[in-house]
Amino acid sequence: MSxxxxxxTVNGRRATVATDPAAPLLExxxxxxQLTGTKEGCNEGECGACTVLVDGLPVDSCIYAAGATAGRSVETVEGLADDALGRxxxxxxxxxxxxxxxFCTPGFLTTLVAVLRENPAPSEQEVRTALAGNICRCTGYSQILDAVAVTISGRNGR
Ligand code: FES
Ligand code: FES
Structure with missing residues (x-):
């Protein structure tokens, strides 16, 4: 290991870390x-709890090599406090x-920010498809879909 x-850049601020480049970004x-808002669930790219954005695209940070972020922009759930859509x-x-x-919420929020930046008014089916990699064991998903619908209609003045 070297x-x-x-x-x-993480949440708009430049960061330099001494790390094994193959170490997971999540770690x-x-x-x-100390950005502990991003959660560790399955640790094998299946549950989406660890989702962050790299150059605006959702990635599973548990299986994303830290070295691959060099020169890129990373957004975590903490950064959504400074983002109107995230709020x-x-x-x-x-x-x-x-x-x-x-536990699943940071992953859902970061995924949804990427989805709604790309398309401010997706259909429910498009939202469901975009969230296929995010698992929630508590809500049964309907409240999450309701929250997305409210956000979409609120932001589109409907
Ligand atoms: S912890 Fe990364 S996908 Fe589950
Ligand atoms: S796993 Fe989604 S709220 Fe608990």
């Missing part, structure tokens, strides 16, 4: 940068009961 400096975010989604999740234990 340790190298990896420099990237670097949580243990080196709207969070408020809608709370209002609709889309957060129960909350």
């Amino acid at each position: 340790i190298v400096d990896v420099t990237f 670097v975010l949580r243990e080196e940068l 709207d989604l969070q408020a809608a999740f709370v209002a609709a009961g889309g957060v129960q234990c909350g």
Whole structure:
């Protein structure tokens, strides 16, 4: 294992971490940068709890090599506090009961921010398809879909 400096932007701020470039991004975010909002679930790319955005696209940070972030922009759930869409989604999740234990929530929120930036008015089927990699064991998904619908209609003035 070789340790190298990896420099990237996280939530708008430049960060340099000394890490094995093959180490999971999830580990670097949580243990080196103390960004513990991103959760570790299955640790094998199946549940979506660890989703973050890299250059705007959702990735499973548990299976994404930290070295691959060099020169890129990473957004975690913590960064959504500074994002109007992220704040709207969070408020809608709370209002609709889309957060129960909350373990899956950071992954859903980051995925949805990417989806709604790309298409501000997706159909329910498009939302379901986009969320296929995010597992929630508590809500039965309907409250999450309700929260997304409220966010979409609120942001589109409907
Ligand atoms: S913890 Fe990464 S996909 Fe489950
Ligand atoms: S709210 Fe508990 S897993 Fe989704």
